[in-house]
Structures are given as C-alpha cells and as structure tokens.
Amino acid sequence: MGNIFRNRFQSLHAVLLAVFFSLMAAQPAVSQVKVTVSDQIVSVKGEKMYVHNVKKGETIYSICKAYNITADDLQRQNPAIGQGLKEGQLLYIPVVNLSGYRSDNYIEHKVRRMFEDLDYISEKYGVPKEDIMAFNNMESESLKKIKRLKIPIRKDGSAGLTPENPETPDPQNTEITATDTVNVTGTTYPEDGETDIPKTYRLPEIDKAKTRTVALLLPLNVNGKPNANYMDFYSGALMALEQIKLAGGNIKLNVLDYGNDINTVAQSEKIKEADLIIGPIRYEAMKEMTDIANELRIPIVSPLDAAVDSLLEDCPYLFQAALNQRRQAEAMADMVMEEASKAPNPNILIVYNPSGNEAPFAQMLKEALEEKGASISAYGSSGVLSALRKDMDNIVIVQTYTEGLTAEILRQIDIKMLPAEKITLFGTPKWKGFEAIDMSLYFKYNTKICMPYNVDLGREDVRQFIRAYRSLYNCEPRANAFSGYDIVYFFCNAVLNGLQECAEDPDNTVAYSYMQKNLLQLDMLQQKLRFVKNPEGGYVNTAATKITFNPDYSVTSVQD
Numbered sequence: 001m002g003n004i005f006r007n008r009f010q011s012l013h014a015v016l017l018a019v020f021f022s023l024m025a026a027q028p029a030v031s032q033v034k035v036t037v038s039d040q041i042v043s044v045k046g047e048k049m050y051v052h053n054v055k056k057g058e059t060i061y062s063i064c065k066a067y068n069i070t071a072d073d074l075q076r077q078n079p080a081i082g083q084g085l086k087e088g089q090l091l092y093i094p095v096v097n098l099s100g101y102r103s104d105n106y107i108e109h110k111v112r113r114m115f116e117d118l119d120y121i122s123e124k125y126g127v128p129k130e131d132i133m134a135f136n137n138m139e140s141e142s143l144k145k146i147k148r149l150k151i152p153i154r155k156d157g158s159a160g161l162t163p164e165n166p167e168t169p170d171p172q173n174t175e176i177t178a179t180d181t182v183n184v185t186g187t188t189y190p191e192d193g194e195t196d197i198p199k200t201y202r203l204p205e206i207d208k209a210k211t212r213t214v215a216l217l218l219p220l221n222v223n224g225k226p227n228a229n230y231m232d233f234y235s236g237a238l239m240a241l242e243q244i245k246l247a248g249g250n251i252k253l254n255v256l257d258y259g260n261d262i263n264t265v266a267q268s269e270k271i272k273e274a275d276l277i278i279g280p281i282r283y284e285a286m287k288e289m290t291d292i293a294n295e296l297r298i299p300i301v302s303p304l305d306a307a308v309d310s311l312l313e314d315c316p317y318l319f320q321a322a323l324n325q326r327r328q329a330e331a332m333a334d335m336v337m338e339e340a341s342k343a344p345n346p347n348i349l350i351v352y353n354p355s356g357n358e359a360p361f362a363q364m365l366k367e368a369l370e371e372k373g374a375s376i377s378a379y380g381s382s383g384v385l386s387a388l389r390k391d392m393d394n395i396v397i398v399q400t401y402t403e404g405l406t407a408e409i410l411r412q413i414d415i416k417m418l419p420a421e422k423i424t425l426f427g428t429p430k431w432k433g434f435e436a437i438d439m440s441l442y443f444k445y446n447t448k449i450c451m452p453y454n455v456d457l458g459r460e461d462v463r464q465f466i467r468a469y470r471s472l473y474n475c476e477p478r479a480n481a482f483s484g485y486d487i488v489y490f491f492c493n494a495v496l497n498g499l500q501e502c503a504e505d506p507d508n509t510v511a512y513s514y515m516q517k518n519l520l521q522l523d524m525l526q527q528k529l530r531f532v533k534n535p536e537g538g539y540v541n542t543a544a545t546k547i548t549f550n551p552d553y554s555v556t557s558v559q560d
Helices: 060-067 071-077 079-083 118-125 129-135 228-246 262-266 283-296 306-314 325-342 359-371 382-387 403-414 429-433 440-444 460-473 479-496 499-503 509-518
Strands: 041-044 047-053 090-094 101-110 148-154 181-183 200-202 212-218 251-257 276-278 300-302 318-320 346-352 376-380 393-399 423-427 448-451 521-523 528-533 539-541 545-549 555-559
Touching: 047 060, 060 071, 060 090, 071 079, 071 090, 101 118, 118 129, 118 148, 129 148, 212 228, 212 479, 228 251, 228 460, 228 479, 251 479, 262 283, 276 283, 276 479, 283 300, 283 306, 306 318, 306 539, 325 346, 325 359, 325 393, 325 423, 325 448, 346 359, 346 382, 359 376, 359 393, 376 382, 382 403, 393 403, 403 423, 403 440, 423 440, 429 448, 460 479, 479 499, 499 509
Parallel strands: 212 251, 212 276, 276 300, 300 318, 318 539, 346 376, 346 393, 393 423, 423 448
Antiparallel strands: 041 047, 047 090, 101 148, 181 200, 448 545, 521 528, 528 539, 545 555
16 A cells, blocks of 8 residues: 555645735826815724815815825725715725834734734834834734734835735745745835845755654543444554554654543643644544644644634644534535536525524525525525426525435436436435435435545445455444544654644745645645645545446435
C-alpha cells in the first residue's frame, strides 16, 4: 500500500489576489457648484458621520473632492445615489480627521483576539495606536467586539508590515518553492502618482527530512471503559503512520488518551513539543485546545466534529476536516441546480418533517438554492407532493432522517403514477444506510445523495486497505477506521512538507499559496480533502461526494 496515493496532488485555484484600490474617475462638470463641508456630525452605528444636504448643481465628484473620500465610499454609506443625486437629499459621509492619512487608503487587519492587543497590532504595522483608534472611531483600546481593523496608510505611502491581502502570483501559473519571494506594491493614486508599499513575503525554510512530532488526542477510555469508535480511529491511524514510514517519512507520534481530563493533557510537555495536534474529538475539548494552539502557533486538526465551526474565528491554526452543514447544503444545492439546468421545465419541491431534526438543514438548503436563483414550487411536509406535475420535470428533495418516514414518502410519490423520467429524487446521507426500504425506488427515480464521505468498494486502494485491516485486526473496518487513516495520513504528509512552518504566520499569503497547491488537497480512502482558508479564520474542508442511483441499477460516486 506504500504507493496508494502517489501522483494524486492536484492544482486548486487559491483566491489570493486582493483589491487595493477603488478610485473615482469621473470628470467635474464645467459649471460646478462649490461644496461646503457640513458642520453637522452624527454617530451612525458608533461611527462619526457628516450629514450633508445636497444642493442644486452639486455632483458626486464635487462632494467626494470636498470631503476627501472616494465615490465607492460615498455609495457604500448611501446606496440610493446609484439612482442619481437629488436636491435636498441627505448624505452620510464618514468623518476622518487624521493628518497625514487618506480616508480611502488603509489595510484591513483581521483581529485575532486570543493573542493580539492594540499594542501588538500597532507595533506590527508601525502605526501609532492612537491613529488606529481614531481611524476606526474606537473609544477604548478593547478589541473584544472588533473583528476587523482599518490600519491607515500615510499619504507618503508608508505602510504596515503585513498587509492582509497582498497581491500574489496566481498559483496555477506560478511554481512556488521554499526560496521564492514575492514583492508587493501598493495603491496608485491619481493625485500623488504611484506609491509603493514595500513588503517581501517569503516561504519559511522547510526541512523535509526533519523528524516531526505529532500529538494525537483521543478519548480512548472514558470512565474506565474503552471507546470502540475511537479505538477504530486509532487503528486506522496506526496503519496510516506505517504507510508514512514506508514512504520514508519521519514521524514521532505521541498518543494522548484524555478521557475526561483535557486540561491535564493540554499542559503536557508532549503538546508543547508537537509540530501538529490531531484532536481532540468533540467541541468542548477542542475549545480548550485552541487556546494552546494559538499560544504555540501550531496547526490543530478537528477530525470528526463539524460543530467546531464556531471556533474557527478565534483560531487561525484550526483545520476542520468534518464537512459542516452549510457546506453540505451548498454542495447539495449545486447538485440540484445542475439537474435543474438540464430540465426544460423544472418543478422543485422540498419535502421534510417540520417537527423533526432535519428542519434546520431543510431551511439552510432552501436558502442556498434561492441564493443560486432557484424557484421553489413547494416547501413543507409530505402534503407538498400534491404539487407534482405530469407536464413538468419534477425535482423532489426529500429531507428525511428516519427509515419509516422515508418509506412512506417514497410510497406516496410512487402512487402518483407519474412517468419515472419526470421525477428526480434527492435524499439525505441517512438513506444510504437504510436496510428495510424498497431501494428499487432509488434507482427508478434516479436518486441523488450528497455525502460528506463515502467508501467506494470499486477502488483498488480501498480494497487493499480493507484486506490489510482484516489481517491486522481480524475484523471489518468501520467508518472511523477509514477516518483515522485518512486524517492521520493526510496531515502527517502535510506536516512533513512544511505545514507547521507555513501555518505559523496566517498573514503570509505566499506560504498559504504553497500550502494550497501542495499540502491541502489529497484524495483519501473515504473522502476527498480540500481545505481552504475560512474568511473568519482557520481552514475548512470543502469536498463532498455525490452519489447517483442510476435507472440501469448502477451506482456512481463522484467526489467534488
């Protein structure tokens, strides 16, 4: 199995180009009225604003010039001006009164409250904290409720040390190695000429022969009893570690059984020496460990629990492997829209149990479809099946988690006696595990399911893993065994190739580009892992598996 995953790295577009300018290019009218800056200032959502009363003859250009702002800034605060200015119209205009700075020229910094304060940010960017406070209308130095700060850039072009979104080469067209350097230039202003914001981003030195230490945190024994699910995960992890060693990788694995006491483990020397932390499993324990990851500035992996989504914002080193519900809803919405695009006359219905556990996801899916422009004919309980039409291409999305309710809804659809080709079903991942249901209906209605993961027994590497697992443990591998193998192999491979060094500075976008191209995407046994940077912080897996039950009784599995 040493060559199972050879040649499976693929390129992935990384969204790394940043927009550094938004300039107003309109020309002033010949007979232009001089604009007088208003002396009326109000507070709007904590931000000081001029209240400007538009006079006859004033233009967007003349107002922006008087207040030293851009047209885009003006329209952001006053969307109605998109329809044109009107005499007597009241405009809200941001007040920026800092000598040496332009109101429209700043770097946006994402605040990591767990280990940053205003002094740190001021020193990082070389901008006095008093100027940062004034530019952001802050009344105190507290960052508790602040997610992003605007760091002002002086008119002479001097800037902070680490712009949040520098312009970098397209990773698809540029090979990035450990010696590559990217020089970043800044905004061009029509009045001042070109202004450079010098900053060099370089990949850190990566020693690929170095022995890496990985801490694996599992609750193997809770209240003195072994946990079978996590023992399965550990069994798969050991097989992955063996594969890494056969391929020449040097990994020291420290397995920490935290049981009911995550705090003691968090302070362990084995955590402090780690280059990577995998685990803990559940949200509450992970919440304790993200503080440690922030302090040590090392990557930490949440392998199984999608509920850690809310922790991403405060931990830029967190990798969430479990597909969260929002991403599942978006992936399923993409499947539905693909089917609808092929239908001459689509009729989309969403069926779910309003009082069941599936209700929140059904609503999330509805919103995702509407955001993509879908028109939903009916939404609700099984009664919406009355909206099925013989003269339309019915796309029926059934969000049910219980076998009994699923069987009843499928029966109701079948007794409508519509031509099978006029109905396409979309089910939930639970459907794949139902045993007593009439699965011939899955094939009859071309049923599609969006899965967070799936084991395809048709793949030779999967069959090899199963045979090896049986030989070692004398039993069949379950889902957690596949997860243990996938997660440990993926991240041990990544840390051997520089994950810890590259993730250490979340602002280094060249390092992120290298990670995205070389470390954060790989086809594994049970799931395809595709990590991207979350806008709020940390990294999330975005890959889903799309399964189709075809009318010819074949099943196709496509990982997206």
